[in-house]
Amino acid sequence: DQQVKQNSPSLSVQEGRISxxxxxxxxxxxxxxxxxxxxxxxxxxxxxxxxxxxxxNEDGRFTVFLxxxxxxxxxxxxxxxxxxxxxxxxxxxxxxxGSYQLTFGKGTKLSVIP
Amino acid sequence: GAGVSQTPSNxxxxxxxxxxxxxxxxxxxxxxxxxxxxxxxxxxxxxxxxGTGAADDSGLPNDRFFAVRPEGSVSTxxxxxxxxxxxxxxxxxxxxxxxxxxxxxxxxxxxxxxL
Numbered sequence: 001d002q003q004v005k006q007n008s009p010s011l012s013v014q015e016g017r018i019s020x021x022x023x024x025x026x027x028x029x030x031x032x033x034x035x036x037x038x039x040x041x042x043x044x045x046x047x048x049x050x051x052x053x054x055x056x057n058e059d060g061r062f063t064v065f066l067x068x069x070x071x072x073x074x075x076x077x078x079x080x081x082x083x084x085x086x087x088x089x090x091x092x093x094x095x096x097x098g099s100y101q102l103t104f105g106k107g108t109k110l111s112v113i114p
Numbered sequence: 115g116a117g118v119s120q121t122p123s124n125x126x127x128x129x130x131x132x133x134x135x136x137x138x139x140x141x142x143x144x145x146x147x148x149x150x151x152x153x154x155x156x157x158x159x160x161x162x163x164x165g166t167g168a169a170d171d172s173g174l175p176n177d178r179f180f181a182v183r184p185e186g187s188v189s190t191x192x193x194x195x196x197x198x199x200x201x202x203x204x205x206x207x208x209x210x211x212x213x214x215x216x217x218x219x220x221x222x223x224x225x226x227x228x229l
Contacts, residue, residue: 004156036220043118043205043220044157089156100145100209101170102218104156 003027004092006105014113019077021108023090026071030092034102035064035075038087047088048075080112116140118221120206126227127196135191135224139208146189147218148181149205157205163189196228 005024013019023033031052036044050057050064050073057064063076077084090105119138127133139146145164149157159173163183171181178196183189193200203225207218 006156041123041222043207043222045220046217091156098170100147100162100218101159101173102149102157104158106154106156 001026002105003030004090004103004105006088006090006108008108009106010109010111012111012113013080015082016079019075019080019084019110019112021075021077021088021090021110023073023075023105024071025073025092027092027094027103028071029094030103031095032093032099033064033066033073034091034093035062036089036091036104038089038107044089077110080110082112082114085110085112118206118208118219120204120221120224122224123222124225124227126229128229129196129198131196131228133193133196133226135193135204135226137189137191137206137208137221139187139189139206140219141187143208143210143219144186145209145211145216146183147207147209148189148191149207149220151203151205151223153202160191193226196226198228201226201228 034049035047038044066073087107091102148160151157161171166186178194181191203223205223207220209216
């Protein structure tokens with residue numbers, strides 16, 4: 001039973017346009033959400049995060065939106081660049097006991113076309 | 115400074131053999147984690163160390179898997195009697211502490227193939 005779901009295995013976007021990656025979760029105990037970026041043969045790299053007390057967090061070209069009632073979050077990349085081509089993982093963790101334990105989605109492979 | 119390093123980067127073994135995978139965390143990081151990423155999946159939590167002790171090993175799939183961190187730095191993941199289903203990328207991560215929003219820094223992983 002997948003607690004973090006990324007339903008789009010892949011996404012292609014033209015350079016300069018917006019990339020929107022989506023993530024849904026089922027566990028109400030999750031209260032902190034993260035996006036990781038992964039290039040081939042490298043480990044995941046932290047990109048941006050959001051706490052459940054917020055609905056938006058922005059860092060440069062990257063913005064994460066959280067809709068708690070819908071248990072949905074999304075990552076927006078504007079403008080998209082070819083170097084953004086990678087696999088993006090959504091991850092979540094609970095508060096309190098087990099807060100170190102990240103639960104990941106299956107990932108979405110983003111291809112930014114020059 | 116150096117990031118998390120893992121050796122070997124690739125390991126091919128035969129079914130039934132024993133393997134050891136090594137993780138060198140970022141210097142000064144007290145928390146260390148092992149994850150396993152199977153093909154087409156996201157990383158899945160295996161075990162977490164705070165210092166030398168395994169604080170949570172609930173993600174280890176069975177008793178063929180064991181991990182140690184004897185001096186609170188380097189960790190070794192040990193797999194006995196390997197099975198084809200153990201084939202995956204094994205990722206190690208470390209963080210400064212486990213508390214709060216401490217970011218987990220991942221190593222490049224060890225790709226294990228069991229023939």
